[in-house]
Amino acid sequence: xxxxxxxxxxxxxxxxxxxxxxxxxxxxxxxxxxxxxxxxxxxxxxxxxxxxxxxxxxxxxxxxxxxxxxxxxxxxxxxxxxxxxxxxxxxxxxxxxxxxxxxxxxxxxxxxxxxxxxxxxxxxxxxxxxxxxxxxxxxxxxxxxxxx
Amino acid sequence: xxxxxxxxxxxxxxxxxxxxxxxxxxxxxxxxxxxxxxxxxxxxxxxxxxxxxxxxxxxxxxxxxxxxxxxxxxxxxxxxxxxxxxxxxxxxxxxxxxxxxxxxxxxxxxxxxxxxxxxxxxxxxxxxxxxxxxxxxxxxxxxxxxxxxxxxxxxxxxxxxxxxxxxxxxxxxxxxxxxxxxxxxxxxxx
Numbered sequence: 001x002x003x004x005x006x007x008x009x010x011x012x013x014x015x016x017x018x019x020x021x022x023x024x025x026x027x028x029x030x031x032x033x034x035x036x037x038x039x040x041x042x043x044x045x046x047x048x049x050x051x052x053x054x055x056x057x058x059x060x061x062x063x064x065x066x067x068x069x070x071x072x073x074x075x076x077x078x079x080x081x082x083x084x085x086x087x088x089x090x091x092x093x094x095x096x097x098x099x100x101x102x103x104x105x106x107x108x109x110x111x112x113x114x115x116x117x118x119x120x121x122x123x124x125x126x127x128x129x130x131x132x133x134x135x136x137x138x139x140x141x142x143x144x145x146x147x148x
Numbered sequence: 149x150x151x152x153x154x155x156x157x158x159x160x161x162x163x164x165x166x167x168x169x170x171x172x173x174x175x176x177x178x179x180x181x182x183x184x185x186x187x188x189x190x191x192x193x194x195x196x197x198x199x200x201x202x203x204x205x206x207x208x209x210x211x212x213x214x215x216x217x218x219x220x221x222x223x224x225x226x227x228x229x230x231x232x233x234x235x236x237x238x239x240x241x242x243x244x245x246x247x248x249x250x251x252x253x254x255x256x257x258x259x260x261x262x263x264x265x266x267x268x269x270x271x272x273x274x275x276x277x278x279x280x281x282x283x284x285x286x287x288x289x290x291x292x293x294x295x296x297x298x299x300x301x302x303x304x305x306x307x308x309x310x311x312x313x314x315x316x317x318x319x320x321x322x323x324x325x326x327x328x329x330x331x332x333x334x335x336x337x338x
Contacts (some may be wrong), residue, residue, distance in 0.1 A: 001179075008186060015194040022201040029208045036215045038153045043222040049229045053236055054335060062242060062312045063334045070313055071302040086320060092301075093315040 005106045043146075068094040073121055073147055080115045084108050088140065098121075098144040109141050116145060153323065158269070184268035242308045243336045249285055251307045252333060264295025283335035291327040300329075305330060310334040 030127040068095070074092055085108070103109065109130075116122050122145040128143045164170060241251060257267055269286040301316060314330040 004183070012186075012191055012194065015191065015198055018198050019201065020195060022198060022205060025205055026201060026208070029205065029212065033208060033215070034214055036212060036219065039219055040215055040222070043219060043226065046222045046226040046229060049233075050225050053232055055231060056236060056239055056243060059334075059336050060239060060310060065314045067310070069305050070316070071298070071305045074301040074316065075298040087325075088320050089317055090182065090318040091315055092317075094312070116213065 053088050053146060069093055072146075073097075076119050076121050080112065085112070086138075089142075094147075096144060096146040098128075098142070100140060100142040102138050104138050106139050109139070113143070121147055192278060230331075243334075247331050249287065249335075251309065252258075252307070253287065255307055255309070256287070256304065256329075256331070257308070259300060260289075260291055260295070263297070263300035263303060265291035265293040265300065268292045268326075285333040285335055287331045288334060289329050289331075291329065292324070294325055295327075297327065304331070 013116075070092055077090075077092065077097060081101070084105075086101050088100040088102055090099040091097060101109070113125050113127075114127055125143055125145045127141070127143045129140075131140050132138075133140055253270070260267060266291045270290075271286075297316065297318065302312065304311075304313060311331050311333040313333050315328075316329075317328040319326040319328075
């Protein structure tokens with residue numbers, strides 16, 4: 001019975017000592033954590049700065065990858081057109097073109113369409129209208145194409 | 149009479165208590181009761197408290213380690229960001245920030261004149277937002293002259309600005325050629 005009482009007393013004293021020790025350690029830890037937190041708060045501007053830089057780089061990368069270019073198509077279109085036609089109206093955009101051309105020679109339009117197809121830049125060409133202007137004896141043809 | 153009865157009852161109780169067997173039983177019961185109270189209301193709660201404080205200490209140590217690591221990382225990032233900021237100045241030059249496109253417009257004019265065109269009119273760009281809530285600026289310019297369209301388009305697309313050509317339109321009006329260029333400039337709006 002005495003042993004049991006001693007054991008209980010010992011256990012209680014041990015637990016109480018550990019409790020006091022933990023309390024002190026927690027207090028010291030809390031103070032240290034507060035210091036570290038303050039240091040971290042002072043460095044939060046770095047996160048904002050880094051995010052701004054990251055956002056700008058991502059923005060630039062995303063949009064430069066999604067940019068559409070038409071310079072190659074433009075070069076080919078003007079090379080194919082050459083000087084044989086008078087351009088009345090020409091519209092070039094990222095997905096295709098639409099043009100109205102004038103020429104005295106009706107066959108030249110057939111050659112033109114053929115050249116466009118041979119250059120391998122268009123997937124389709126649609127002839128929209130063709131008319132003969134009697135006064136000038138010229139043909140006016142409107143057609144559109146879709147770039148590959 | 150009542151005093152005599154009280155005295156008798158007291159004497160009987162003293163006799164009963166002085167019996168060692170009875171005393172042993174009473175004290176043993178009281179002791180067991182004390183031990184049970186001591187264990188359940190003293191040691192067990194104290195043990196639980198020590199355990200929870202131990203867990204809290206452990207968590208605190210982990211948080212401390214993580215925060216210290218974060219501080220070290222932020223210090224490294226700080227120096228990297230400071231170093232990169234020198235380069236982002238160049239990046240800023242090519243990103244239209246908040247629709248500010250003056251530099252780009254000047255470069256467009258430069259490209260137009262070197263391709264043989266002169267500026268007739270330019271519609272003042274305004275910042276608009278698309279479906280993805282990303283800002284862009286539409287610049288519409290009309291040009292005079294019989295310049296080289298292919299060269300002009302090539303020069304415009306070679307520029308590092310975040311812009312893409314929406315359309316190039318050419319109209320022959322009598323003996324003159326009107327050229328219209330529409331460019332979409334993506335704007336960083338954050």
